[in-house]
Every structure is written in C-alpha cells, then in structure tokens.
Amino acid sequence: MDTITTNSRRSSECTNCHYVFKFFSKKRKCKICKNIFCKRCSISKKHYLLWPLKSCHYCLSCYQSKQQQSCIIFERRYTPEYNGEPESPLFQINNYSHCSDDLDEENLTNLISSKQYKQLMKNKVKVSSKDPLKEYAISSRIGDGGSVFRATNKKTGQEVALKRVKFQEKEQKTQILNEIGILQLSKHENIIECYKAFEYKSEIWVAVEAMKCNLTALIKDNYGRIPENIIGYICGEILKGLSWLHQEHRIHRDIKSDNILLSTEGSIKLNDFGFSVQLTCDNSSRKTIIGTPYWMAPEVAEGKCYGIKCDIWSLGILAIEIAEGDPPFINEPPMKAMAYITQMPAPQLGSQNRWSYFFTDFLSECLKKDPYERATACKLKKHPFIKNACTIGEFKQFLSDWERSRKELA
Numbered sequence: 001m002d003t004i005t006t007n008s009r010r011s012s013e014c015t016n017c018h019y020v021f022k023f024f025s026k027k028r029k030c031k032i033c034k035n036i037f038c039k040r041c042s043i044s045k046k047h048y049l050l051w052p053l054k055s056c057h058y059c060l061s062c063y064q065s066k067q068q069q070s071c072i073i074f075e076r077r078y079t080p081e082y083n084g085e086p087e088s089p090l091f092q093i094n095n096y097s098h099c100s101d102d103l104d105e106e107n108l109t110n111l112i113s114s115k116q117y118k119q120l121m122k123n124k125v126k127v128s129s130k131d132p133l134k135e136y137a138i139s140s141r142i143g144d145g146g147s148v149f150r151a152t153n154k155k156t157g158q159e160v161a162l163k164r165v166k167f168q169e170k171e172q173k174t175q176i177l178n179e180i181g182i183l184q185l186s187k188h189e190n191i192i193e194c195y196k197a198f199e200y201k202s203e204i205w206v207a208v209e210a211m212k213c214n215l216t217a218l219i220k221d222n223y224g225r226i227p228e229n230i231i232g233y234i235c236g237e238i239l240k241g242l243s244w245l246h247q248e249h250r251i252h253r254d255i256k257s258d259n260i261l262l263s264t265e266g267s268i269k270l271n272d273f274g275f276s277v278q279l280t281c282d283n284s285s286r287k288t289i290i291g292t293p294y295w296m297a298p299e300v301a302e303g304k305c306y307g308i309k310c311d312i313w314s315l316g317i318l319a320i321e322i323a324e325g326d327p328p329f330i331n332e333p334p335m336k337a338m339a340y341i342t343q344m345p346a347p348q349l350g351s352q353n354r355w356s357y358f359f360t361d362f363l364s365e366c367l368k369k370d371p372y373e374r375a376t377a378c379k380l381k382k383h384p385f386i387k388n389a390c391t392i393g394e395f396k397q398f399l400s401d402w403e404r405s406r407k408e409l410a
Contacts, residue, residue, distance in 0.1 A: 016041035016059065017281045028057035035059060040284050043372075111249055111281040125181040125197075132198040132205040136162055150210065160195060160207045167204065176204050179273045182250060183208070190241030192261060192271045211261035211269065212399075215322070219257055221402060223325040228359055230398055231322050232389030234260075235362075236381065237268035238315060243377035245270070246308040249279040251286070255314035256295045257321055264403075266396040279307065293334040293341075294327040298369050301338040309371040312380070316366025317347070323359075324350055345369075358385040 012027065013020045015035040021027055028042040029035070037059045044055045112120070136151040142161060151162040167173040183194035183206075198205040215234070219226070238260060245252060252259075253275040261271045275290050285305040289296075297313035299306040321327040328347035329337035346367040349355055362385035365375040380386065390398075 012036050014038040014041055019282075030059040030062050031056050032062040033059060040282075111279060111284055114280045114282050117278050117280055120185070121181045125177075125184050127177070127180065127197045127199050127204075129199055131200050132162065132196075132207070135196075136160065136207060138162060151207070153207075158195075159210045161210045163206045163208065165204045165206070166202065168202075173204070175274065179276065180204075180206060182273045182276045182278065186245060186248070186250065186273075188241055188244045189267070190237055190269055191245070192269045208271075209269070211263050211267075211271075213262055214271075215257040215260040215262060215268075215318075218262065218399075218402065219322055219325060221406060224323070226322055227390075227398075228323075228356060229388065229390040230395060231319060231359070232385050233392075233395050234268055234322060235315065235319055236386040236389050238270065238318070239377050239381045239386065241270045242311055242315065243381060246311070246377055249308070250276060251279065251308050252276050252311050252314075253300075254291050254295075255311050255318060256292050256327075257318060260318070262399065264396070264399060266392040266399065293338050294330055296338060296341060297371070298342045299371055302342050306371060309374045309376070312366050312374050312377065313371075315380075316363050319359075319363060319366070320347060320349060323355070356385075358383070358388060361385070 014037050016037055017040065019038045019040075021038070026039050028037050028039065028044065030037060030042065037057075041060060043058050043060065045058065135154060137154055138149045138151045140150045142148040142150055147164040147166075149162045149164070151160055152158065153160065165176050167176060180194060180197045183192070184197070187193070192211070193209040195207040195209070197207070238255070242252070242255075252270060252273065254272060255270075259270065259272040261269045263269075277286060279285070285307050287303055287305055289300060289303050291300060291310075291314070293301070295314040295317045297306065297310035300310050317327050329340050332340065346364075346369055349360060349363065352360065362380070362383050365380060365383065368374040375383075
C-alpha cells in the first residue's frame with residue numbers, strides 16, 4: 001500500500017540524496033521514520049510471514065539502528081586445549097562486535113557526491129609532468145620482467161618502489177589516475193604510501209613506499225605451516241587498513257596475498273588499488289564484476305549490488321589461503337570457481353581439528369554469504385581470534401627466521 005500511495009506524489013524527492021522522482025520512479029516508504037527514499041538509499045526485506053506478497057522497506061539509517069538494537073549477547077562452549085588457556089567450563093563472547101566506528105563504516109547517509117569527489121581529486125591529487133628519472137635513480141628491477149623498479153631519491157637518498165605504466169587509451173589513463181588518487185587520499189599506516197606521481201611521454205610513473213616482499217612469498221615458503229597466532233596478527237593488521245578505508249566509503253575489491261606487502265620491521269600494508277572505488281551518494285553501491293575470481297565475494301561474482309562487505313569475504317578467503325597454502329577452488333578454472341562460490345556453501349578450513357574455535361568462528365563471521373549478515377572490519381578487529389594474535393616482536397622474529405632459512409636453502 002505504501003508503494004501505491006507514494007507513486008501518486010509526482011513532485012516528491014528522496015529524503016537522503018534529494019533525487020527528484022519521475023512519475024514511474026520506484027519509491028519506498030521507511031517503515032520506521034515514514035519518510036520517502038529512492039531504491040539506492042533504502043533496503044527491502046521480505047516479510048517473515050507474508051514474504052511472497054509483502055516486503056518491508058527501511059531507510060539505511062533506520063535499518064542500521066534496528067540491527068544495532070537486535071545485537072545479541074551469546075554464550076558458547078570453549079575447549080581449553082587450544083593456545084594453552086586456563087580451563088574454564090564456559091567462555092562468553094560478550095558482544096565483542098560493539099565498536100564506536102562501526103556506524104561510520106556502514107552509514108551511507110554521510111556520503112559525498114560524485115561531483116564533490118571529482119573536485120577532491122582535482123584539488124588534492126598531484127601528478128607532475130617532469131621526467132621521473134631526473135629525480136630518482138633506478139638500482140634494480142623488482143620481480144621477473146615487470147615494470148616495477150627499486151629506486152633512490154637523488155636528493156634525500158630515500159628508497160622507493162618506482163612503478164612504470166604505459167597507456168594507449170584514455171580509459172587506461174583514467175583507471176591509473178584513479179588508483180593514484182585513491183592512494184594519495186588514503187593516508188594510513190596499513191596502506192602503502194604514494195610519494196609522487198609523474199606523467200611523462202605517454203607513461204605514468206608512481207613512486208611508492210618500498211617494502212620487503214608480498215604475502216604470497218611467505219605463504220609459498222611456509223606452505224600450510226604458518227602458526228595461528230601469526231595468521232591472527234596478519235589479519236588484524238589488514239583489518240586496520242580495511243576499517244579505515246571503509247570508514248572513508250572506499251572499497252579495495254582485490255584483497256589477496258599478492259596485494260599485501262610486508263616489511264622487515266613487521267608492518268603489513270594494503271597495496272594495488274587498481275580496482276578500488278569510492279562510494280558516493282549518487283552511486284552508493286556497485287555491480288561491476290571485478291577482482292580476482294578465487295577471492296571474489298558471492299555478490300560480486302553474481303553481478304549483484306555490493307558494498308564494502310565484499311572486502312571482508314576476500315579477507316576470509318585470504319585467511320584460509322595463509323592457513324592452508326591456497327585459496328578454495330584454486331585448481332578449478334576461474335569461471336567454474338566463480339560458479340562454485342555463488343552456488344556452494346561458504347568454504348571452511350580443511351582440517352578443523354588443527355585450528356582453534358576462535359579461528360573457525362572468525363572465518364564464519366567473514367564468510368557469510370549474505371553480505372548484510374557479514375561482520376564489518378571494525379567488529380572483526382575486536383574478535384578474540386585477533387586479540388589472541390602474536391605481538392609485533394614475535395612476528396618480526398618469525399620473519400627473520402624465515403629469511404634465514406631462505407638464505408640457507410639458497
């Protein structure tokens with residue numbers, strides 16, 4: 001009945017984004033605040049009894065408040081043999097998910113417009129037209145046959161990774177500049193820092209923070225042998241970067257081991273923002289099927305509307321990859337793997353007895369197929385699995401032992 005009533009109001013507009021409705025525009029009346037919203041600024045939920053006939057509509061802010069009120073404090077059995085914890089007949093997870101920043105992550109009412117974002121990029125993002133080789137001296141190539149070099153700033157002596165990208169079409173250039181823009185706007189200790197960008201002779205050069213290696217190298221050399229407390233530390237550091245990114249309403253869309261960089265000081269940083277996107281009030285969700293298939297969330301693989309929660313699924317798959325050496329369905333062709341992701345139940349660890357209850361519970365929170373039920377990065381930072389992770393000193397020791405074993409084998 002709400003939909004019929006609202007469709008008769010020709011001059012109405014969305015309460016949130018102020019989109020002016022046309023005569024046949026789809027409008028929704030929030031069940032709680034009774035205001036009118038467009039499809040992008042509202043959520044439709046099936047009625048629990050009359051689901052074939054009736055749906056309940058909520059605006060995003062009212063729906064979040066409703067979810068917050070229904071948060072349940074629950075108790076679960078705890079087996080003390082993991083991690084040497086003292087015996088206790090009952091362990092209570094007492095609403096670990098509560099976090100003051102959680103509403104900032106999912107609150108879509110404070111999104112900027114596309115016009116504001118373009119203006120922000122224009123004002124803040126700087127690309128020099130000078131020759132980068134006059135400012136940086138290349139010392140060696142990183143990787144095999146790639147276009148990333150280890151270089152040194154001629155004035156300061158600072159070591160950087162210098163990435164060279166050739167573009168032939170305008171679309172390629174736009175994509176590269178978008179990546180540079182998001183990097184320069186994203187200043188966080190768990191996100192790789194972009195020092196400077198150059199556009200010179202149909203090439204774009206980007207000088208970024210130099211790191212030791214990516215996470216893939218660590219996983220390959222320690223195939224299925226990385227301890228659980230180390231996995232917890234890695235996931236915790238990634239969550240710090242994702243939490244900040246999501247509070248800025250940005251989606252990474254390609255979380256995998258190749259795009260996580262490590263340093264000898266124990267820092268862990270997100271890299272490669274080529275697929276990243278900024279959500280805006282006139283485009284608060286995305287439908288593009290993009291990313292790497294094996295780490296792709298079900299809603300992305302199906303081409304449905306998705307938001308920041310797709311990064312959380314990718315983190316869960318990454319955690320399985322660190323634990324077992326490979327992500328699920330890695331031996332399948334990409335298209336078949338995407339079909340399995342959408343049609344089969346959420347993946348689990350192969351040897352359940354080897355891992356603690358905390359780890360399996362953490363994965364179940366990340367790998368919920370319904371993105372609305374999936375935990376946010378802020379909630380997961382408070383999870384006992386992350387709280388029981390190793391310290392930065394222990395992680396540095398693990399890295400130094402690994403480096404020593406690599407040199408011995410070489």
